[in-house]
Amino acid sequence: MKKLGFLFFLFAFVMNTNAQEKTMQLSLRQAIEFALENSYNAKVAINDIESAKKKVWETTTIGLPQINGAVDYQNFLKQPITVADINGDGVNEEFVFGTKQNMNVAVTLRQLLFDGSYLVGLQASKTFLKISEQAQQKTEYITREAVINAYGNVLLTESTITVLESNIKILQKNYNDAKKIFENGLNEEEDVEQLEITLSSLKNQLNNFKRLETIAYRFLNLALGNPIEVNLVLTDTLDSLAEQNINLNLISKSFMVDNHIDYKIAENDRETKRLMVKLEKSKNLPTLNAFVNYGTQAFSNEFTFFDSDQRWFQSSLLGVSLNVPIFSSFGRKAKTAQAKIDLENSDIRLEETKQKLKLQVESAKNDYQFSVESYQTAKKNVDLAERIEKKQRIKFFEGLSSSFDLLQAQNQLYSQQQNYLQSMLDVIAKKAALENALNIPIK
Numbered sequence: 001m002k003k004l005g006f007l008f009f010l011f012a013f014v015m016n017t018n019a020q021e022k023t024m025q026l027s028l029r030q031a032i033e034f035a036l037e038n039s040y041n042a043k044v045a046i047n048d049i050e051s052a053k054k055k056v057w058e059t060t061t062i063g064l065p066q067i068n069g070a071v072d073y074q075n076f077l078k079q080p081i082t083v084a085d086i087n088g089d090g091v092n093e094e095f096v097f098g099t100k101q102n103m104n105v106a107v108t109l110r111q112l113l114f115d116g117s118y119l120v121g122l123q124a125s126k127t128f129l130k131i132s133e134q135a136q137q138k139t140e141y142i143t144r145e146a147v148i149n150a151y152g153n154v155l156l157t158e159s160t161i162t163v164l165e166s167n168i169k170i171l172q173k174n175y176n177d178a179k180k181i182f183e184n185g186l187n188e189e190e191d192v193e194q195l196e197i198t199l200s201s202l203k204n205q206l207n208n209f210k211r212l213e214t215i216a217y218r219f220l221n222l223a224l225g226n227p228i229e230v231n232l233v234l235t236d237t238l239d240s241l242a243e244q245n246i247n248l249n250l251i252s253k254s255f256m257v258d259n260h261i262d263y264k265i266a267e268n269d270r271e272t273k274r275l276m277v278k279l280e281k282s283k284n285l286p287t288l289n290a291f292v293n294y295g296t297q298a299f300s301n302e303f304t305f306f307d308s309d310q311r312w313f314q315s316s317l318l319g320v321s322l323n324v325p326i327f328s329s330f331g332r333k334a335k336t337a338q339a340k341i342d343l344e345n346s347d348i349r350l351e352e353t354k355q356k357l358k359l360q361v362e363s364a365k366n367d368y369q370f371s372v373e374s375y376q377t378a379k380k381n382v383d384l385a386e387r388i389e390k391k392q393r394i395k396f397f398e399g400l401s402s403s404f405d406l407l408q409a410q411n412q413l414y415s416q417q418q419n420y421l422q423s424m425l426d427v428i429a430k431k432a433a434l435e436n437a438l439n440i441p442i443k
Contacts, residue, residue, distance in 0.1 A: 106295030116282030242424035
């Protein structure tokens with residue numbers, strides 16, 4: 001019995017431990033920090049940088065010594081016959097030259113001495129590494145904004161559920177009271193039915209938001225790089241985050257377009273196009289290679305190449321190869337012209353990026369300022385709507401107003417409550433968008 005009790009306790013402990021391991025408590029800042037290391041996009045960006053580093057080395061090795069070995073084995077199933085008149089009497093005789101089996105072992109060292117395209121390729125690979133590093137930085141900005149929006153959506157859903165539950169509790173009491181009054185013949189059945197319609201509508205909304213809550217948590221897990229089933233406990237609240245994210249100093253913050261990550265990426269795209277022009281021009285230059293070869297050969301009619309008395313004949317060769325492009329029917333000229341057009345287009349795109357980023361900052365500042373103003377207005381309006389609804393409720397039960405007046409007050413309250421919750425999320429989300437537009441570094 002004691003043994004069974006111990007096993008049950010051990011099982012419960014293990015299950016509890018596993019449950020704790022699958023639960024994460026996160027503030028918004030912790031969620032961002034976690035996602036910057038563990039999100040799917042962050043991991044891919046890190047791998048892309050490692051791949052770019054390997055690409056740089058791969059390109060570098062083209063200009064370093066290359067050593068290759070080769071082993072050739074030949075076995076004539078039927079040896080070729082040569083016919084010749086060796087006696088000068090007009091009679092051709094048949095001869096077999098060489099042995100039936102041959103083996104050749106060789107090692108060759110090659111060294112690139114000059115190739116203009118190699119030098120350009122080396123520069124291009126370093127530019128590619130820089131692009132990958134900038135792409136990672138861009139990914140960090142995108143990840144931060146995605147986590148903020150996902151985190152905020154969870155809080156919005158939870159806050160909506162809380163508000164709906166509170167409204168349903170109040171409305172349920174109103175409905176019960178109105179029903180009793182009707183049963184006593186002191187009001188009309190329509191008043192009860194009107195409250196019942198509103199109550200049913202709120203309950204449907206509550207059920208929907210409870211389902212949306214699960215989906216919102218899963219979207220947040222996806223943004224974090226977690227399995228979507230991980231249990232999350234969010235330690236920040238929508239109200240606190242909204243207050244923390246009100247910083248109107250951002251509206252007057254100056255914007256340096258040259259420092260923006262999108263502009264730097266566009267600049268590197270232009271640099272890539274410039275290198276392509278340089279590459280096409282380099283193809284008009286000669287290439288020079290050198291090589292050293294050492295080999296040994298053996299001949300035999302039987303497979304005796306591994307016997308100790310097998311004779312091997314050595315040979316060695318030193319050579320230099322110069323390739324000079326002379327005429328390509330203007331093909332290289334056409335490719336160079338295409339590369340120049342691409343470079344011109346990249347200049348146009350760079351200027352377009354510059355103007356877009358300036359406009360993006362202006363738009364983001366306006367959106368953020370409007371979100372703060374809307375939040376402050378919504379906060380006042382929800383208080384007013386609560387007082388109006390409460391007054392109409394009192395009047396309704398005192399017989400001084402109709403169910404239609406109460407319905408209007410209730411709908412106005414519910415609308416203002418939703419506007420208020422949404423305004424808090426907008427403050428958080430619009431500030432994140434503005435920080436990205438201003439290229440504010442992730443702390």
